[in-house]
Amino acid sequence: MKIAVIGYGAIGRFLIEQLDAVPDFEIAAVYSVPAPPDRAERVVDDLDALLATRPDLVVECAGHRALSECGEAVLRSGVDLLVVSVGALADPALEQQLRTAARHGGRLLIAAGALSGLDALSTAREAGLDSVSYVGKKAPAAWTNTPAEDMVDLTSITSAVTFLECDARTAALRFPQNANVVAAIALAGLGFERTQVSLVVDPASNGNNHSFVARGAFGEIAMTTRSATLPANPKTSMLAPYSLVQTIKKHAGLIIV
Numbered sequence: 001m002k003i004a005v006i007g008y009g010a011i012g013r014f015l016i017e018q019l020d021a022v023p024d025f026e027i028a029a030v031y032s033v034p035a036p037p038d039r040a041e042r043v044v045d046d047l048d049a050l051l052a053t054r055p056d057l058v059v060e061c062a063g064h065r066a067l068s069e070c071g072e073a074v075l076r077s078g079v080d081l082l083v084v085s086v087g088a089l090a091d092p093a094l095e096q097q098l099r100t101a102a103r104h105g106g107r108l109l110i111a112a113g114a115l116s117g118l119d120a121l122s123t124a125r126e127a128g129l130d131s132v133s134y135v136g137k138k139a140p141a142a143w144t145n146t147p148a149e150d151m152v153d154l155t156s157i158t159s160a161v162t163f164l165e166c167d168a169r170t171a172a173l174r175f176p177q178n179a180n181v182v183a184a185i186a187l188a189g190l191g192f193e194r195t196q197v198s199l200v201v202d203p204a205s206n207g208n209n210h211s212f213v214a215r216g217a218f219g220e221i222a223m224t225t226r227s228a229t230l231p232a233n234p235k236t237s238m239l240a241p242y243s244l245v246q247t248i249k250k251h252a253g254l255i256i257v
């Protein structure tokens, strides 16, 4: 299976290292802006060059802007696109654009990313959901260079602070590097407006903590994930690239669990 990767940051590098170890997978091309100085042999300068390698699957791990710049073209070329920056779909115009492109081309595959329990949430949606609420808790370092800095003093807090309570659309759009899981929950469950979100900074946290509770006539699902972060990015859970690896293996598999 030939795979092309958009993004060569913390997730991209980790993912490529994992996939390089699997003989069935070939990384055909990597596209990143700006071009990384290392691994020059697989790096291409633009999306056309990436698609010219005729990949079976394109994986996006480059952020909201990259998905909005590249997503439609990848899908229209007929290739499936696996995305981790799912929060970009909180922009209704982009969601519509990608849904339309997927109708005529490749499929849009949304990774669970750092979150566990998305499969259970999708199952519960079939049974009928009344409410879905999510709490995301990260250490102060994960919230630097985000709007959280205007809501709470990250340098002086001594205990956990909930700095934002809002719907999933607001959270995903305001925190493009921290609230993609919220968009995945919204898309699997009750949608962007009906998913309640709380964002928390916790100086005692030594990783990322994602919890959601979904209720309906079926009963209740309560899911909590605590993940270490990637050494290259304190915002990003180690589970995020592994969710891409798992989805790719599933995509290529003959027996799907």
Ligand SMILES: NC(=O)C1=CN([C@@H]2O[C@H](COP(=O)(O)OP(=O)(O)OC[C@H]3O[C@@H](n4cnc5c(N)ncnc54)[C@H](OP(=O)(O)O)[C@@H]3O)[C@@H](O)[C@H]2O)C=CC1
Residues within 6 Å of the ligand: 006, 007, 008, 009, 010, 011, 012, 031, 032, 033, 034, 061, 062, 063, 064, 065, 066, 067, 069, 084, 085, 086, 111, 112, 113, 114, 115, 176, 177, 178, 180, 181, 232, 233, 235, 236, 237, 240
């Ligand atoms: N669903 C989930 O659970 C999660 C989703 N994410 C999403 O994944 C994204 C990547 O995460 P992570 O790897 O940790 O972040 P990094 O910032 O480490 O890596 C992103 C990489 O993409 C590059 N890039 C930026 N813009 C473009 C573009 N337009 N086209 C191609 N490449 C581009 C960046 O280059 P440069 O550094 O020069 O800007 C950087 O190398 C996050 O921004 C977030 O949206 C992250 C964590 C979890």
Ligand SMILES: O=C([O-])CC(=O)C(=O)O
Residues within 6 Å of the ligand: 113, 114, 176, 177, 178, 179, 180, 181, 182, 208, 235, 236, 237, 238, 240
């Ligand atoms: O990596 C994580 O823990 C989740 C994350 O940043 C996101 O959802 O954008």
